[in-house]
Amino acid sequence: MYVSHLECSKCSAAYESEQVTQLCSCGGPLLVRYDLKRVKDAFRREALSSRPPTLWRYRELLPVREQEHVVSLGEGMTPLLPLERVGARVGIPRLLMKDEGLIPTGTFKARGAALAASRAKELGVTMSAMPTNGNAGGAWAAYCARAGIKAVIVMPKGAPAINRKEVAVAGAALYLVDGLISDAGKIIARAVAEYGWFDASTLKEPYRIEGKKTMGLELAEQLGWQVPDVILYPTGGGVGIIGIYKALRELQEIGWIGDKLPRLVAVQATGCAPIVRAWSERKGESEFWEGAHTVAFGITVPKALGDFLVLEAVYATNGCGVAVTDDEILRAQQMLAGAEGVFVCPEGAATLAAAVHLAREGWITAKEQVVLLNTGTGLKYPETVSVDAPVLQPGDSLPRV
Numbered sequence: 001m002y003v004s005h006l007e008c009s010k011c012s013a014a015y016e017s018e019q020v021t022q023l024c025s026c027g028g029p030l031l032v033r034y035d036l037k038r039v040k041d042a043f044r045r046e047a048l049s050s051r052p053p054t055l056w057r058y059r060e061l062l063p064v065r066e067q068e069h070v071v072s073l074g075e076g077m078t079p080l081l082p083l084e085r086v087g088a089r090v091g092i093p094r095l096l097m098k099d100e101g102l103i104p105t106g107t108f109k110a111r112g113a114a115l116a117a118s119r120a121k122e123l124g125v126t127m128s129a130m131p132t133n134g135n136a137g138g139a140w141a142a143y144c145a146r147a148g149i150k151a152v153i154v155m156p157k158g159a160p161a162i163n164r165k166e167v168a169v170a171g172a173a174l175y176l177v178d179g180l181i182s183d184a185g186k187i188i189a190r191a192v193a194e195y196g197w198f199d200a201s202t203l204k205e206p207y208r209i210e211g212k213k214t215m216g217l218e219l220a221e222q223l224g225w226q227v228p229d230v231i232l233y234p235t236g237g238g239v240g241i242i243g244i245y246k247a248l249r250e251l252q253e254i255g256w257i258g259d260k261l262p263r264l265v266a267v268q269a270t271g272c273a274p275i276v277r278a279w280s281e282r283k284g285e286s287e288f289w290e291g292a293h294t295v296a297f298g299i300t301v302p303k304a305l306g307d308f309l310v311l312e313a314v315y316a317t318n319g320c321g322v323a324v325t326d327d328e329i330l331r332a333q334q335m336l337a338g339a340e341g342v343f344v345c346p347e348g349a350a351t352l353a354a355a356v357h358l359a360r361e362g363w364i365t366a367k368e369q370v371v372l373l374n375t376g377t378g379l380k381y382p383e384t385v386s387v388d389a390p391v392l393q394p395g396d397s398l399p400r401v
């Protein structure tokens with residue numbers, strides 16, 4: 001294990017990593033730091049070829065001390081699909097999609113949950129709580145069940161119905177709030193303060209980022225240790241984009257990739273775009289988005305604790321922020337299913353809608369290699385597709401189509 005310490009992302013204070021730590025005393029999220037010199041000496045790219053195709057293949061860059069504490073459902077190494085037909089249509093011939101729809105629980109939240117649950121187990125946590133927009137709660141409930149950790153989950157009443165069911169079936173205690181994820185967060189914060197539970201909220205523990213980081217590691221490996229020109233990411237709390245950026249910086253430090261970094265694009269919905277607004281005003285932090293609403297429920301985060309880290313990743317890579325409408329999202333979802341056979345979640349579809357804008361503006365050129373991050377399967381959002389199917393009687397004939 002190569003973790004050296006936990007470091008505050010705001011004030012750089014250092015914390016010892018072998019006890020349960022949530023936020024820094026200054027309120028900043030903690031990041032896991034590794035002794036990358038030792039990793040560089042000990043970890044060879046060639047070693048990967050004999051390891052199983054899960055995110056645990058990068059164990060030297062992950063924080064779990066003992067193999068026996070790994071809580072896994074087989075997550076990781078999702079496909080990187082060429083989107084030739086859609087790419088040709090939108091003027092980005094080298095368009096790819098990393099498809100997190102094929103991961104346990106159906107969204108990339110499994111990655112964060114796998115790492116956070118493993119570390120919580122390793123550090124002796126038995127009781128946890130999490131506010132969620134749905135998918136993180138579903139994944140947390142599943143991995144907690146596997147880890148033997150109790151979980152209390154609070155989610156908005158408006159979250160997709162499937163999210164309630166996956167939490168309930170995994171035996172977690174579920175509460176619905178008549179409000180947004182920010183309201184769920186306040187309720188959890190009060191319970192955590194009163195009962196001393198482990199707080200698994202986004203960025204209030206350091207390990208979910210380490211799980212999401214593996215998307216960046218996989219992407220680099222899948223591209224032969226090259227990085228693409230652009231990565232588009234549907235941004236809610238921002239853990240994924242922060243994690244991908246962290247992964248690429250760590251790969252640079254151990255010498256596995258060169259100086260080039262992809263331009264990171266934070267994609268949001270026009271109904272909730274605090275980070276895009278902050279980016280367009282060149283600010284370092286976002287402001288609470290009033291009246292947040294979008295069909296892409298997983299990115300309905302009116303104010304992210306790690307907004308400054310997302311913006312830092314976007315600025316440092318010459319990336320940008322793009323907001324797209326629900327209409328554009330649903331059309332992109334149909335295009336991906338109809339032209340490529342992939343039924344993506346609306347959050348993932350938002351990245352295609354954003355890529356279309358950027359290609360039109362010339363911000364993305366036809367030479368560039370562009371990766372869309374589809375964060376989950378469309379199967380979790382059946383209500384986003386309406387079907388008009390005529391009912392036949394057994395004796396009816398089909399019209400010629």
Ligand SMILES: *Cc1c(COP(=O)(O)O)cnc(C)c1O
Nearest residue numbers: 135236237238239240298347375
């Ligand atoms: C949570 C979620 C997101 C946003 O992820 P962050 O890393 O918190 O920005 C995007 N898509 C889906 C499907 C999600 O569940």
Ligand SMILES: [Zn+2]
Nearest residue numbers: 008011024026
């Ligand atoms: Zn601090």
